[in-house]
Amino acid sequence: MITGLLRRLVRSRRVQRIALASGALEELSKPYLVGSGPAQAGREAGVLRSRGLDVSFTYLPQGDGAEETPGELEALLDTLGDRARGVELSVKPSHLGIRDSPERATTTLRRLVRAADEAGALVTLEMQCHAEYRETLRLWRAVHADHPDLGITLPVDIRRVERDCVGIVDDAPRLRLCIGSYPIPKPLGFRTGHEKSKALVRCLRIAMEGGARTMLASHDPTIIAIAQDLQRRTDGDFEFQMFHGVRPLEQRRLADIGYRSRVLLPYGPGWFEYLMTRVTTRPQTAFSYLRAVLDKR
Numbered sequence: 001m002i003t004g005l006l007r008r009l010v011r012s013r014r015v016q017r018i019a020l021a022s023g024a025l026e027e028l029s030k031p032y033l034v035g036s037g038p039a040q041a042g043r044e045a046g047v048l049r050s051r052g053l054d055v056s057f058t059y060l061p062q063g064d065g066a067e068e069t070p071g072e073l074e075a076l077l078d079t080l081g082d083r084a085r086g087v088e089l090s091v092k093p094s095h096l097g098i099r100d101s102p103e104r105a106t107t108t109l110r111r112l113v114r115a116a117d118e119a120g121a122l123v124t125l126e127m128q129c130h131a132e133y134r135e136t137l138r139l140w141r142a143v144h145a146d147h148p149d150l151g152i153t154l155p156v157d158i159r160r161v162e163r164d165c166v167g168i169v170d171d172a173p174r175l176r177l178c179i180g181s182y183p184i185p186k187p188l189g190f191r192t193g194h195e196k197s198k199a200l201v202r203c204l205r206i207a208m209e210g211g212a213r214t215m216l217a218s219h220d221p222t223i224i225a226i227a228q229d230l231q232r233r234t235d236g237d238f239e240f241q242m243f244h245g246v247r248p249l250e251q252r253r254l255a256d257i258g259y260r261s262r263v264l265l266p267y268g269p270g271w272f273e274y275l276m277t278r279v280t281t282r283p284q285t286a287f288s289y290l291r292a293v294l295d296k297r
Contacts, residue, residue, distance in 0.1 A: 031245030032275060034265045038072075038079040041267035044244075045080075045087065052255040053263050056088035056124070056241065060268035061095065069095035070112045072268065077119045085120035088151075088262065092126045093136045102135055106142050113147045124151030124174065124215070129182045130158060130189070137164070144173065151215065155180025156199040157190045165203045169210030176241065177203050178217035201226055213237040215262070219247050224254075231259070 034044040045055040057076060059069045069091060077084045091112065096105040109125070116123045125140050127133065140152045151174030154161045158180065168175065179196045190196045200223060207214040208230045216227050219242055231238045239260035242251050255261040266274050 032243070032266070033271050034244065034267050036267060036269050036271060038076040038267070041076065041265055042080050042083065044265060046083065048263050048265075051252060053251060053261050054086060054088070054239070056090050056262050056264045058090040058264060058266050059095070060266050060270035060274045062269040062273075065269075066092075066095045067097050070108050073112060074115045077115055077121060080119070084116075086122075088122045088124055089116055090124050090126055090264065092128055093132060093139060094128055096139075098132060098135060098139060102139060105139055109139060109143050109150075110146075113143060113150055117147065117149070122149055122151065122174070123147075124153060124176055127153045127155055127180065130184045133158065133160075144171075148172075149174060151176055151213075153178060153217075154203070155182070156203045157196045158184055159188055159190065159199075162199060162203055162206065165206040165212075166210075169207055169212045172211050172213060174215065175207050175212040176215040176217055177207060197223060204230060208234045208236055208238060211236060215239050215241050217241040219243070219250070221250075224250070228259070 034041045041057060045057070048055055057073070059072045059076075061067075061069055061072075073089045073091065076089075080087065089112070091109075093105060096108045096112075098105040109123075113123050125136065127136055137152070140150065144150045144152070148171070152168075153176040154164060154168075155178055156162070165175070165177075177200060179200060190199055197220065200218065204214065204216065204223075204227055208227075214236065216223070216239070218224065218227075218240075224240065227238070227240070239262050240251075240254050241262045241264060243264050244266065251261050251263055
């Protein structure tokens with residue numbers, strides 16, 4: 001209940017107006033965001049890569065501009081030039097237009113993946129709400145058939161994901177596993193944190209022992225330790241993925257001891273909505289945000 005009240009308070013228009021006027025947002029956003037344009041994103045990527053980290057970019061559109069995302073990601077590749085080799089582009093199916101036209105989404109994704117292939121970059125398709133799960137898998141399979149480096153994200157808190165992992169790993173896909181952030185109907189998803197963590201470990205084992213090119217998107221120390229043990233036993237293609245600004249020392253530690261450690265870099269004009277999402281999912285950060293707003297009034 002307290003978290004719900006806190007979320008409503010942080011998202012209130014009055015608090016937003018005060019925050020924008022006070023400068024509190026700029027201060028709070030520094031650990032999580034890398035700017036609104038490709039040049040700023042590219043500079044931050046250069047800093048991280050100089051420290052031995054890999055990077056993944058996600059574009060943050062503003063308001064109704066979601067379908068500008070593929071073009072903006074292609075523009076980012078142009079801006080990066082030779083520096084695009086090895087980077088990952090992470091894209092939501094809704095930003096491809098899947099809700100209006102699955103056929104157009106397929107065409108748009110093919111174009112983005114071709115551009116990434118030419119630049120030596122990678123693309124990973126995210127997974128959003130449960131209602132679009134099957135359609136997103138169909139979209140991925142349609143494009144993956146011709147572009148085997150196209151990755152897919154599977155949120156393990158959906159019960160059927162474990163079964164889907166078994167069916168997918170034979171093709172040695174790039175497979176990102178995570179605990180999702182979208183609500184799932186009770187009969188179709190795991191409810192407790194413990195259940196979700198166990199599901200993540202089971203899916204990790206299926207993916208890594210089955211030969212998938214596995215990406216673990218988690219900041220949980222216990223899950224990270226289990227993944228390290230699995231990697232030592234399977235010796236497959238594997239990487240850790242974490243949000244920019246979350247456990248940066250752990251990101252560096254993993255890279256320093258020889259693991260591929262990739263940092264998700266969000267950029268774009270929709271930074272405010274993204275920041276509020278990050279704030280409201282972490283109560284301690286929300287309290288810091290509100291304190292900063294009030295201190296600068």
